[in-house]
Amino acid sequence: MSAPTPSGLSVVMKRLVRTVMVFICGAAGYQLAKMAIELGWWPSVTLLHPVATTVVIIIISACFGFILAPLFWLSVSKFAQFTESKLQNTSVPELTVSLLGLILGLLLANLIALPVSRLPGGIGVYIAVLLNVALGYLGLRFFAKRKDDIWNVITNIGDIKLRLPKRKKKNANGEEEKGADIEVAPEFYYSIPKILDTSAIIDGRILDVAQSGFLEGTIVLPRFILAELQGVADSTDPLRRTRGRRGLAVVTELQKVSTLNIEIPETTLKDLERDKVDEALVVLARQLGGKVITTDYNLNQIAQIEGVSVLNVNDLANSLKPMLLPxxxxxxxxxxxxxEPHQGVGYLDDGTMLVVEDGYKRIGERVKVTVTSMLQTSAGRMVFGRIRP
Incomplete structure (x- = not known):
């Protein structure tokens, strides 16, 4: 037996809708006739017996449903087409938040409908239906308008674990082990912790990134990293001592950046059951669900093998390097x-201004230019060059 065609399926659905509408309206007519007889709305002197009266009202109501069924089916079809066209341009977050609002609206409607449904004569059932339609629609519309805020709360809800006290493990002697728990200020609840490596601190460029506002949130500086940095600063080698002191100065300046929340957990290599600093950093990052900031190539490789995200300052510098060199x-x-009067101005494909020395004589012409220098400011980048002979 072949599958029904779309037109045949449409005919079947129309008949099904008409049957359901006739049944619903007939049931409503029966309840209306019963309520009219019980409350004495129907005249006591009548040519029709109460049973006949009930049958007449049921037939009239069923006919009314039969007439309304095509209109109802047309409305449903139009609504389905409208919904399909809208969903094609609707993002997943917007759809998810809207469905959540619809569910909450329906839950609220059913809570209100519980006492209302006990009204006599079956009126409460219809009021409950209206409440579901109205509050479901209102919940959907409200959540759709606030979709960005609500979606941010949903996506960041996992970070609430940073606010909750963690249960510490006990060792064989019954003593609590030192964990890697950190206390996070309220304004940094929804930030991913970033664990600093000694190489990134000594490098110093991370301070410039933080002061420019591109780095924010919780920065974790483990005690064993500070100890390693202190060891470098106390070295007898003048070069290592200078690098270590520079690193300590970078840490001091990082603590002054308002967009950062510097946390120093009292965690040692023994607590993390590791002998090497790089391995301990990876374990700590996994425990905190954070990322490692480093310039060390070997640590970068180890973290990637262990499935820990890495923010490599060298990769950041490479991504920001100029497109043109002298x-x-x-x-x-x-x-x-x-x-200046002797200069000419042109623009690169990305919109960067190129100032050409002695270019005023060649305005309106396409020339080959050799780059001599570049100027990078907060307002943008400017390139200087001269006409190639």
């Missing part, structure tokens, strides 16, 4: 005179 040649169109 000595490189480019072709541009000189379009106007520069700030």
């Amino acid at each position: 000595g490189e040649n480019v072709e541009i169109d000189i379009i106007r005179i520069g700030k």
Whole structure:
């Protein structure tokens, strides 16, 4: 037997809807007739017996449902088409939050409908249906309008674990082991902890990144990292001693950055059951669900093998390196005179301004330019060059 065609399926659905509508309206007519007879709404002197009266009302109500069924089916079809067109342009977060609002609205409607459903004559049932429709719609609309805020709360709810006290393990002697728990300020509840490595501290560039506002949240500086840094600062080698003192100065400056929450857990290598600092950092990052900030290539590889995220300062520097270097040649169109009378100005493909020395004579022409220098400011980047002979 072949599957029904879409048109055949549509005919079956129309008949099913009409049957359901006739049944619902007939049932409603029966309840209406019963209530009218019990409350004395129907005249006592009548040509029709109460049973006949009930049958007449049921037939009239069923006919009413039969007439309304096509309109109801048309409304459902239009609504389905409208919903399908809207869902095609709806993101997953918006759809999820809207469904959550619909569910909460329906739950609230059913809580209110519990006492209402006890009204006599079956009226409470219809009121309950109206409450479900109204509050379900209101919940959906409210959550859809606040979808960004609600979705942020949903996605960050896992970070609430940072606020909860953790149960410490006990060793064989019954003493509590020192864990890697950290206390987080309220404004940093929803930030992923970032664990600093000694190499990133001594490098110093992480301080510039933090002061520019690109690094924020909770920064974890374990006690064993500070101890290693102190050992470098106390070295007899002048070069190592200078690097260690620079690292300690970087830590002091990081504590002054308002967007950072510096935490120093009293965690040792013994607590983490590791002998090497790199391995202990990886274990600590896994326990805290955080990321490791480093410039050490070997630590980067170990962390990736262990499945721990790494923020490599060297990778950040490579991603921000200039596209052009002094000595490189480019072709541009000189379009106007520069700030100085002898200069010409053109633009690279990415919109960067290129100031050409003695370019005022070649305005409107496409020339080859050799890059001589670059100037990077907070307002953007500017390249200087001269016309290639």
